[in-house]
Every structure is written in C-alpha cells, then in structure tokens.
Amino acid sequence: GAVVSQHPSRVICKSGTSVKIECRSLDFQATTMFWYRQFPKQSLMLMATSNEGSKATYEQGVEKDKFLINHASLTLSTLTVTSAHPEDSSFYICSAREGFTEATDTQYFGPGTRLTVL
Amino acid sequence: QKEVEQNSGPLSVPEGAIASLNCTYSDRGSQSFFWYRQYSGKSPELIMSIYSNGDKEDGRFTAQLNKASQYVSLLIRDSQPSDSATYLCAVPGYSSASKIIFGSGTRLSIRP
Numbered sequence: 001g002a003v004v005s006q007h008p009s010r011v012i013c014k015s016g017t018s019v020k021i022e023c024r025s026l027d028f029q030a031t032t033m034f035w036y037r038q039f040p041k042q043s044l045m046l047m048a049t050s051n052e053g054s055k056a057t058y059e060q061g062v063e064k065d066k067f068l069i070n071h072a073s074l075t076l077s078t079l080t081v082t083s084a085h086p087e088d089s090s091f092y093i094c095s096a097r098e099g100f101t102e103a104t105d106t107q108y109f110g111p112g113t114r115l116t117v118l
Numbered sequence: 119q120k121e122v123e124q125n126s127g128p129l130s131v132p133e134g135a136i137a138s139l140n141c142t143y144s145d146r147g148s149q150s151f152f153w154y155r156q157y158s159g160k161s162p163e164l165i166m167s168i169y170s171n172g173d174k175e176d177g178r179f180t181a182q183l184n185k186a187s188q189y190v191s192l193l194i195r196d197s198q199p200s201d202s203a204t205y206l207c208a209v210p211g212y213s214s215a216s217k218i219i220f221g222s223g224t225r226l227s228i229r230p
C-alpha cells in the first residue's frame with residue numbers, strides 16, 4: 001500500500017510555544033489530506049480536511065486560528081499548533097487520499113505524532 | 119442515527135476461533151467500505167476494502183458487504199493474540215473533498 005510519513009513522531013514542548021507537524025505522501029500524490037486527533041482510549045476525531053492549493057475545511061469546534069493547516073503541494077501538508085497548551089496534548093494523525101475513484105479513494109494513515117505540552 | 123455504527127466491545131474471542139465484527143452505515147449511496155486495525159498507541163492500518171456485495175477474502179480476513187441491509191462485517195479466522203486491537207469501519211463520501219466517516223471502533227481481545 002501507499003506510504004504516508006509524519007514528522008516528528010514525538011514532541012514535547014512548553015506551554016505557549018508553537019509546534020509544526022509535517023505529513024508527506026511518499027509514493028503517490030495526495031489530492032486530499034486529513035488531520036485527526038485522538039485522546040487516550042477515544043475514537044479518532046477529524047479536525048480538518050485539506051486539498052492542495054486551497055484553504056482547509058475545519059470540523060465544527062476546531063479553531064482554525066489555533067490549528068493552522070497548509071497543503072502547499074500534492075505530497076505535503078503541515079499542521080501547526082499555535083500557542084500550545086497542556087489540553088492540546090494528544091496523538092495527532094494525518095492521512096492522505098489519492099483520488100476518489102474506487103481504485104484511489106483509500107485513505108492511508110501516517111504513523112502519528114504524540115504531542116505533550118508541559 | 120450515527121452515520122457509521124459499531125459495537126464498541128470489548129469483544130472477547132478464544133484463540134483459534136472466528137472473530138466477527140459488524141458495522142452498519144446510514145448512507146445508502148455509499149460505494150466503498152474499509153476496515154482498519156489500530157493497535158494501542160499506533161495509527162490505523164488498512165486491512166480490507168470492499169466495493170461489491172458479497173464476500174472478499176484476504177488470508178485470514180473476510181469482509182462481507184450487504185448494501186441492501188447497509189451492513190458490512192469483518193471475519194477473522196483462526197484468531198491470534200496479535201489480532202487483539204481496535205477495528206475501525208470506514209465509509210467515504212462521494213467527492214474528493216468529502217471526508218471519510220469512521221465508526222467509533224470495536225475493541226477485540228483474543229484470549230489464549
């Protein structure tokens with residue numbers, strides 16, 4: 001299957017700092033990338049959907065000014081958590097989808113980034 | 119009604135038995151269906167995709183789809199302790215911009 005990478009895999013930062021997480025599709029061009037957040041023992045929560053070259057679509061309750069998403073190319077999307085606070089500590093996972101036909105609509109997940117805000 | 123529904127479990131199955139995981143969805147127009155496995159602390163991993171009514175087999179895994187009943191299931195034969203994980207059912211939307219809807223997942227535990 002297709003490979004999606006995420007960097008960093010783990011980050012610890014002080015409260016008030018900003019953290020950038022990168023998501024790359026390594027062997028395919030992703031028309032759409034998704035960002036999820038998962039708290040311990042809870043389900044995946046979709047934060048936003050991003051399409052290359054356009055503004056991200058945020059889910060209800062997700063602050064777009066706090067979680068900045070940039071999808072500058074077909075292989076790279078970034079999520080920046082601005083002014084992070086301890087309640088932002090979570091497991092952030094990106095996924096990428098190549099297209100929307102039966103052969104290309106599969107969503108592949110990155111390995112995730114564990115963010116701890118002190 | 120949730121768009122994709124799964125029993126949260128935990129579902130406990132003895133080693134070597136068949137584990138049966140079920141999922142119902144609300145959008146009759148859905149065309150693609152996916153099963154993901156997520157180990158604790160890891161991201162989801164695609165196991166199976168199914169697009170047509172009937173069964174699709176891949177090794178010890180069989181996905182079953184019944185569009186009339188809006189029901190998709192995953193069978194795991196000869197269950198192993200390594201199959202213990204949370205299994206997520208996923209149903210995407212139509213367009214490239216639409217999101218994929220995930221069920222809340224079923225936690226499966228294989229007991230030795």
